Amino acid sequence: MDTNQYMEMFLEESREHLQSLNDGLLALENDPEEVSVVNDIFRNAHTIKGMSATMGFTKIAELTHDMENVFDLLRTEKMKVNEDIMDTLFKTIDSLEQMIESVGSGGPEDVVDITGFASKLSALASGKTVAEAEPAPAPAAAAPAAAAPAAAGSSIEYSDTDKDVIMEAANGGMHVYHVKVTLADNCVLKSARSYMVMNALDQLGEVVKSVPPAEDLEQEKFEQSFDVVTVTDSEMKAIEDSILSISEVESVEIKDAVEEIKAAAAPAEAPAAAPAAAAPTAPAANVPVPAAPVAPAAQPSAPPAKKPAADAKKLKSGQSVRVDIEKLDTLMNLMGELVINKVRLEQIGTTHRLTELTETLEQMDRVTTDLQTVVMKVRMVPVGQVFNRFPRMVRDLAKELGKELNLTIEGEETELDRTVIDEIGDPIMHLLRNSLDHGLEHPDDREAKGKPRIGEVGLIARHEGNNVVIMVTDDGKGIDADVIRRKAVEKGMISEDEANSLDDADAVRLIFLPGFSTAEVVTDVSGRGVGMDVVRSKIETLGGHVDVETKIDEGSVFKIKLPLTLAIIQALLVKVQEEMYAIPLGSIDSTINITQEDIKTVRNKEVIVLRGQIIPIIRLGDILNVPRVHETDSDDIFVVVVHIGERKAGIVVDNLIGQQEIVIKTLGKLLAGLKVISGATVLGDGRVAMILDVSALM
Amino acid sequence: MAKELMTVTEGETQVQVVAFKLRREEYGFNILNVKEIKGLTDITRVPFASDFIKGVINLRGSVLPVIDLKKRLGLQDMEYTDDTRIVVVREDDLEVGMIVDAVTGVITLNGEHIDAAKSVDNENSRFITGVGKVEEERLIILLNLEAIIGLQDEIK
Secondary structure, three states, rough: OOOHHHHHHHHHHHHHHHHHHHHHHHHHHHOOOOOOHHHHHHHHHHHHHHHHHHHOHHHHHHHHHHHHHHHHHHHOOOOOOOOOHHHHHHHHHHHHHHHHHHHHHOOOOOOOOOOHHHHHHHHHHHHHHOOOOOOOOOOOOOOOOOOOOOOOOOOOOOOHHHHHHHHHOOOOOOOOEEEEEEEEOOOHHHHHHHHHHHHHHHHHEEEEEOOOOOHHHHHOOOOOEEEEEEOOOOHHHHHHHHHHOOOOOEEEEEEEEEEEEEEHHOOHHHHHHOOOOOOOOOOHHHOOOOOOOOOOOOOOOOOOOOOOOOOOOHHOOOOOOOOOOHHHHHHHHHHHHHHHHHHHHHHHHHHOOOOOHHHHHHHHHHHHHHHHHHHHHHHHEHHHHHHOOHHHHHHHHHHHHHOOOOEEEEEEEEEEEEHHHHHHHHHHHHHHHHHHHHOOOOOOHHHHHOOOOOOOEEEEEEOOOEEEEEEEEEEEOOOHHHHHHHHHHHOOOHHHHHHOOOOOOHHHHHOOOOOOOOOOOOOOOOOOOOOHHHHHHHHHOOOEEEEEEEEOOOOOEEEEEEOOOOOEEEEEEEOOOOOOEEEEEHHHHEEEEEHHHHEEEEEEEEEEEEEOOOEEEHHHHHHHHOOOOOOOOOOEEEEEEEEEOEEEEEEEOOEEEEEEEEEEEEOOOOOOOOOOOEEEEEEEOEEEEEEEEEHHHH | OHHHHHHHOOOOOOOEEEEEEEEOOEEEEEEHHHHEEEOOOOOOOOOOOOOOEEHHHHHOOOEEEEEHHHHHOOOOOOOOOOOEEEEEEOOOEEEEEEEOEEEHHHHHHHHHHEEEHHOOOOOOHEEEEEEEEEOEEEEEEEHHHHHHHHOHHHHO
């Protein structure tokens, strides 16, 4: 079989399953009693095994199989979770990851020597009485063909998917009942009654299957009776009572679905197991159907859920399509082109005073704005995608550093543009490492300070206006501003006077300067002096901003502020001599008109006083070395007041052109890393204007 | 540097170049690197960029950096004329425009008519892969695109 075409899918799904394995193991490590987690990860392992075997990657399949054996022992509680087991499992997952990535890039499977793990795993597995594991909690393995000789007399047939869901629920301590409802012969509104029954069951639990399917019930495509499988924590009696309370219900039969499946699994017993089961059953009810959607009426034709998740609720997942990110980028670019052309048309409309055109364009503007929002939304990805790799990293790192901590992650569902997501991982990782390495004290030191031994590290994402804020917090020792001052002076980054004139908050910000590292001992983890400035420049190229708040012995908070979208922003266009620049509206406070007399000098620096606040003045023409084409003779001076966090500055320009939607284009590799310029945009007239990086100006 | 020569000597014995003028000399880029040739348009200056980067232009909606090739090669500046062109070249995934005084055409050079760069030794030799000879007296200096646009450290 040519498996190449499936490679992509194999890789993507394997990665997802590995991630789930990692998550599951972490959960298990935190709460070794929570054996139900093993059931979930067992399935992940099993899927990887199946897929890799199909793809012909026998080594991967073998290793996964060995791991599965260990899971099985844990699951059936024949073995207790301990550190040794966890470490081996984690390492196994790492190896699997390497192997999968290797085959993904066309390399061989056996990039890692798995014999060690394999024997370790089997040693673990055989250490306790090996799996004569009863078939009871049927894994996905439960026989692809088993469904075929399904119990003849049973009025309902369970597909493999159904069985998995049912077993999963049963293992989770829920009851799974097969409810057979027979309506009265004289019942007129059968669909209404069946709806009421479904409703009643929905309130008591989760309906996972019905025969005939919900949409047939709705259309009265059944005789007098129908079958429902429900997952609930209520007792049989409660369900019976609630259904019987609905009028025109003749009878209710409730059986344990788990028993039924087990009976069906043993074909010999089958005829005996279910003879009395079916009362006067309508033949139509016997037709096997794919798993009905959980929401009975909501999605009439939803396909059977792809992967039965542990929680039956997850079956509700909507329909989705995997799209190549390149296609989305193209879409975004086209969107950008559209906006540029729209702006150009608007300009034509205004200059030639074509009201008809202007009016049509207003309509079009609404459409493009909506379209733009949709395209943006399509590109949005929850930050959880980045966050989910950190728990594992933090765990390993904490072990390595001998620190104890508890990592709290909040706001994983916060969404960010895909391009930002791809880039944000490294900076966050660096900040986390930093918190662990420099921030948190050793457990003993913490105890000496009267703090709990276990440190708290937080990774929090949330919306803040048009921005997304990601915070890395710790309750460690904090950053000592004096130490930072001293270091900065020692390294010759600033003079002693300068250091002393900085307030504590600004002094701490010195850590973001290139070449600054306070680690006394250079460790493997951080402290090579390429840390924080790299974080800062990365965040800034993403149009964001990073800041730090700290209190000695109470901890530090690193706050990354990122724009929601990167591609299209509102900006103010300004002119300096003959050159046009765009200033992102997000950082603009106000624009004011002043005269030369309003500008004062303080310590040789030009400032203005605005509403009682002293604001430094930046002459854009001088900073950017704009060639002087003509003298500015006007007395009026235009100032754009901008802010970054709490700091403000006034940018002096020659002229204000207006506010406009601009599409941000990168300047490319050749011009990467320019200070003060964060990108470029194409204006309505086809010319290119530079976008100013306000934070770099200040 | 050798790479471009390799393709010249090892592959077919012939190589096609887009030839253009810088002041009085004739230069050439391998035609495989040339994407298009366009007339001079508005160039927006990019503050803080290296001096040989003239600025950026709008190439059908995308922003394209433009190199002043004469400045890059250390040649004397010259006023733009009607013949001035921007040659858009591509190396790996990097696209760049080059300002040239005039494009003279596409020329096919025979491998044996190309001298390796060593024989034309000057300070700019790293930008040059060789010199091709056409007809009797016509010399075309073949440029090393990688060296001209690829040196990140120098640009910063």
